[in-house]
Amino acid sequence: MTSGAKHTTAEWQALDAAHYLHPFTDHKALKAEKSRIITRAEGVYIWDSEGHKILDGMAGLWCVNVGYGRAELADAAARQLRELSFYNSFFKTATPPAIELADRLSSLAGPGFPQVFFANSGSEAIDTIIRMVRQFWSLQGKPGKQTIISRHYAYHGSTIAGAAAGGLVDMHNQGANLPGFSHIIPPYWYGSGGDMAPDDFGRFAAQELEKRILELGPENVAAFFGEPIQGSGGVIIPPESYWPEIQRICRAYDVLLVADEVICGFGRTGHWFGAHRFGFQPDLMAAAKGLTSGYLPLSAVLVGDRVAETLIEKGGEFYHGFTYSGHPASCAVALANLDIIEREGLVERSGVQGALLLQRLKETLGDHPLVGEIRGTGLIGAIELVADKARRRFFPSERGVGMICRNHCFATGLVMRAVRDTMVFAPPLTISDAEIEEFVSLAARAIELTWRDVRQEPG
Numbered sequence: 199m200t201s202g203a204k205h206t207t208a209e210w211q212a213l214d215a216a217h218y219l220h221p222f223t224d225h226k227a228l229k230a231e232k233s234r235i236i237t238r239a240e241g242v243y244i245w246d247s248e249g250h251k252i253l254d255g256m257a258g259l260w261c262v263n264v265g266y267g268r269a270e271l272a273d274a275a276a277r278q279l280r281e282l283s284f285y286n287s288f289f290k291t292a293t294p295p296a297i298e299l300a301d302r303l304s305s306l307a308g309p310g311f312p313q314v315f316f317a318n319s320g321s322e323a324i325d326t327i328i329r330m331v332r333q334f335w336s337l338q339g340k341p342g343k344q345t346i347i348s349r350h351y352a353y354h355g356s357t358i359a360g361a362a363a364g365g366l367v368d369m370h371n372q373g374a375n376l377p378g379f380s381h382i383i384p385p386y387w388y389g390s391g392g393d394m395a396p397d398d399f400g401r402f403a404a405q406e407l408e409k410r411i412l413e414l415g416p417e418n419v420a421a422f423f424g425e426p427i428q429g430s431g432g433v434i435i436p437p438e439s440y441w442p443e444i445q446r447i448c449r450a451y452d453v454l455l456v457a458d459e460v461i462c463g464f465g466r467t468g469h470w471f472g473a474h475r476f477g478f479q480p481d482l483m484a485a486a487k488g489l490t491s492g493y494l495p496l497s498a499v500l501v502g503d504r505v506a507e508t509l510i511e512k513g514g515e516f517y518h519g520f521t522y523s524g525h526p527a528s529c530a531v532a533l534a535n536l537d538i539i540e541r542e543g544l545v546e547r548s549g550v551q552g553a554l555l556l557q558r559l560k561e562t563l564g565d566h567p568l569v570g571e572i573r574g575t576g577l578i579g580a581i582e583l584v585a586d587k588a589r590r591r592f593f594p595s596e597r598g599v600g601m602i603c604r605n606h607c608f609a610t611g612l613v614m615r616a617v618r619d620t621m622v623f624a625p626p627l628t629i630s631d632a633e634i635e636e637f638v639s640l641a642a643r644a645i646e647l648t649w650r651d652v653r654q655e656p657g
C-alpha cells in the first residue's frame with residue numbers, strides 16, 4: 199500500500215538507529231529492537247512502511263482531533279506561508295492570523311478569558327503560566343506566594359519547569375527536581391479509593407490540597423495546577439465531587455487555579471474545555487494539541503480577568519516570549535481547524551461517539567476476567583487490566599501486563615497506549631460507528647491474547 203519512497207524499511211530503521219534519539223525512549227533498547235516507520239495517515243488510520251494499516255486509538259499523541267489528511271488544513275498552511283511565512287509579535291507588530299485566533303480563543307473559553315499568549319508546545323504554555331502566576335503575586339504585593347501544587351502522575355510537559363510541575367518522579371530525578379513545587383495525591387478512585395464511595399474519595403483527594411496549603415502556609419502558595427482529566431497519568435477521571443471542592447479550596451486560600459487543558463481542550467471530553475465538563479472556573483488555562491489537531495505546533499495560554507488585568511495594568515514589561523509565539527502559519531491552521539470542529543459539530547460528536555464506544559466496550563469486555571474497569575467521558579477513556587477484578591487488585595508491575603497488551607494491540611492493528619496496566623485511548627473525534635466497532639473488536643482480541651499470555655505464566 200505504502201512504501202517510505204526513498205528507502206526500504208530496513209534502510210529507514212538503520213538510519214533511525216544510527217542518528218535519531220527519540221523522546222521518552224530507552225535508546226539502547228530501541229536501537230536493538232528497531233522502530234516502526236510511519237509513512238502515511240488518513241482519517242483515523244495510520245500506515246507503516248510495510249503497508250500495515252493501524253487504527254490510531256490515540257489520535258497521534260492525544261492531538262489529532264479532526265483526523266488525519268485534511269486538505270483544508272494543508273491549504274491553510276500553504277496559503278499563509280505564501281502570503282506571509284513569518285513575522286514576529288515582538289516589535290510592536292502582529293499578524294492577522296494571530297490576532298484573529300486570540301479573539302476566537304477568548305470567545306471559546308467562555309466569559310472571563312480576555313487575553314491570550316501564544317507559544318509552541320504544551321510545555322512552553324506551562325512554563326509561561328508558571329512565570330505569570332509568580333509575577334502576578336509579586337505584583338499583588340505577595341512575593342512569598344511562589345509554590346506550585348500539582349499531583350502525582352500529573353504530566354505538565356518536559357521543559358525543566360514543566361517536568362518539575364508534573365508528578366513523575368523519574369522525570370524529577372533526571373535534572374528536574376526544582377524547589378517550589380509540591381505534589382498531592384491524584385483523584386484516582388479505581389487505584390486508590392479503597393472502600394470509599396467515589397464521591398467521598400473525590401472530596402478526600404481534593405482536601406489533600408487544603409492540607410498541603412495549610413502545611414506550606416497559604417502565604418507561600420501561588421497556584422494549583424491540574425489536568426481536568428489526567429491523560430498521561432492513566433486517564434484519571436475524577437469523581438464529580440472533586441473539582442468543585444478544589445475550586446472552593448483555591449478560593450478560600452487565594453490560590454490561583456490553573457487548568458492544563460493540553461489534552462482535554464477542543465472537544466476531547468465532549469465540551470470545548472475540560473473545565474466546562476467538570477463545571478469549574480480556572481484563572482488560567484494551557485491549550486495545545488487539539489488547537490491545531492497536531493498539524494503544526496502551537497500552544498496558547500488563556501489568561502483570566504484577574505491575572506490579565508494585573509499583568510497589564512501593573513506589570514510593566516513581561517520579559518518572556520518565543521521567536522515563534524503566534525507563528526502565522528500555525529495560527530492559520532488553528533483557525534481552519536476550529537472551523538472544521540465547529541462546522542462538523544465535533545465537540546458534540548465526541549460526546550455521542552464517546553458514549554457509544556464506552557457502551558460497546560462494556561458490552562464486549564465488561565465481564566472479561568482481565569478487565570477491572572472501563573471508563574471514559576467524551577472520547578477519552580481507559581481500560582484497567584487487573585489480577586483480581588473483585589478486589590481491584592493489580593498485577594505486580596514487573597510482569598508488564600500493560601506493555602504485553604500494548605504490543606498485542608499494535609500487532610493486531612490498533613494503537614492503544616499502556617500507562618502501568620491501564621490501557622488508555624483517545625481516538626480522533628471523527629471516529630465513525632463502523633470504526634468504533636473495529637476498535638472494540640481489535641481491543642477485545644488484544645486483551646484476549648494478553649489474557650492467554652498472563653495465564654501461561656502465572657505470577
Ligand code: PXG
Nearest residue numbers: 259319320321353354355425430458460461
Ligand atoms: N500538559 C499535558 C496535560 C500534556 O498531556 C503537555 C502538557 C506538554 O505538551 P508538549 O506539547 O510540550 O508535549 C502534555 C503533553 C503520552 C504523551 O504518551 C503525552 C504528552 C506528550 C507526549 C507523550 O501520554 N502530553
